[in-house]
Amino acid sequence: MSNNKKFVLYQIIIWSIIIGIQIIPQIVSPKANDLGYEKWQLVLDYTVNIFFLVSISFGLKYVFNKKINLNDFRLWEILKIFFLFIVAALTYYFTLGLYNYLMLNYVYLRPEVLDHPSQKTPNQIAFVIVVCFLFFLWTVFYTIIKSTKQLRENLVEKARLEASLKESQLNALKGQINPHFMFNSLNNIRGLILENPEKSREMITRLSEMLRYSLTKNNINAISLEEELEVVDNFIAISKIQFEERLQFEKQIEAATLKLQIPPMVIQLLVENAVKHGIANLKQGGIVKLKTNIVHNNLMIEVSNSGKLTIDENSTQLGLQNIKERISLLYGNLASFSLEENENEVRAIIKLPMN
Numbered sequence: 332m333s334n335n336k337k338f339v340l341y342q343i344i345i346w347s348i349i350i351g352i353q354i355i356p357q358i359v360s361p362k363a364n365d366l367g368y369e370k371w372q373l374v375l376d377y378t379v380n381i382f383f384l385v386s387i388s389f390g391l392k393y394v395f396n397k398k399i400n401l402n403d404f405r406l407w408e409i410l411k412i413f414f415l416f417i418v419a420a421l422t423y424y425f426t427l428g429l430y431n432y433l434m435l436n437y438v439y440l441r442p443e444v445l446d447h448p449s450q451k452t453p454n455q456i457a458f459v460i461v462v463c464f465l466f467f468l469w470t471v472f473y474t475i476i477k478s479t480k481q482l483r484e485n486l487v488e489k490a491r492l493e494a495s496l497k498e499s500q501l502n503a504l505k506g507q508i509n510p511h512f513m514f515n516s517l518n519n520i521r522g523l524i525l526e527n528p529e530k531s532r533e534m535i536t537r538l539s540e541m542l543r544y545s546l547t548k549n550n551i552n553a554i555s556l557e558e559e560l561e562v563v564d565n566f567i568a569i570s571k572i573q574f575e576e577r578l579q580f581e582k583q584i585e586a587a588t589l590k591l592q593i594p595p596m597v598i599q600l601l602v603e604n605a606v607k608h609g610i611a612n613l614k615q616g617g618i619v620k621l622k623t624n625i626v627h628n629n630l631m632i633e634v635s636n637s638g639k640l641t642i643d644e645n646s647t648q649l650g651l652q653n654i655k656e657r658i659s660l661l662y663g664n665l666a667s668f669s670l671e672e673n674e675n676e677v678r679a680i681i682k683l684p685m686n
Contacts, residue, residue, distance in 0.1 A: 577616025609636035
């Protein structure tokens with residue numbers, strides 16, 4: 332049974348009991364029926380009352396889920412909850428009042444009941460207070476249930492995130508310290524030692540910085556974009572030893588994005604993917620472009636490269652899958668990742684919320 336069906340069933344049971352306390356004695360005992368309703372009228376009123384209350388409860392649940400943020404439970408959220416149960420109570424009061432007016436005048440043909448002492452203003456005010464109290468209790472219980480469920484989901488999500496981050500760290504380390512990468516980098520640097528000793532020392536320093544970054548920065552959830560750019564520059568510098576003029580790198584970094592926090596290794600993995608699966612497959616080489624900017628309070632990161640979007644049969648796509656899973660777990664639906672090809676250019680775009 333779906334959650335919505337369970338909710339409706341529980342509401343029917345609860346409201347049937349509450350309304351039944353008032354109406355069932357009137358159905359069973361004529362002495363309790365001081366307004367002289369017929370049994371079929373009481374049964375109809377009983378059924379309609381339950382229908383109204385279940386419908387309003389379902390609407391209240393829908394609005395609650397859309398408008399109340401239990402992760403940021405401040406005074407404003409409390410005021411919204413207060414407003415919701417007041418509106419629900421008044422909706423029930425006026426809907427029931429209209430129903431009684433129409434039924435008494437046009438179906439039961441007993442308009443004199445509207446002038447009965449039980450229908451006077453003090454009794455109506457007392458009725459509204461009771462209904463407000465009932466919906467207040469409904470809101471309190473639903474908030475507790477919703478908070479408990481959300482807490483449980485948050486704990487599960489946290490466990491998933493921690494597991495994913497550990498896997499991400501392992502995959503990132505594999506990508507940076509695997510023998511193939513080390514062999515190529517060291518072999519290319521060795522070729523520079525006699526030709527350009529100063530540059531070879533610089534490349535060794537850059538390689539050590541990359542390894543240090545992988546070992547120290549990748550065990551945290553967020554770093555500044557500025558720090559991530561340092562390892563990107565190191566990776567490009569080392570890669571240019573192999574690709575020389577075939578690899579061109581352009582950056583267009585908006586100054587306001589430099590201090591923003593991002594998951595570690597995200598940009599570096601995108602740039603590495605662009606070089607490995609893009610530029611490396613082009614005889615004439617190509618351009619890797621990195622662009623960051625802020626759009627509608629979101630950090631936009633775009634890495635593009637010359638070439639076509641092709642999937643190597645031997646590729647596990649761990650890097651890209653890694654990125655998707657991490658930003659999904661960290662930001663939920665507020666973040667997105669896309670990979671597309673347009674006019675011999677492959678573009679990877681990440682959108683991250685700034686707040």
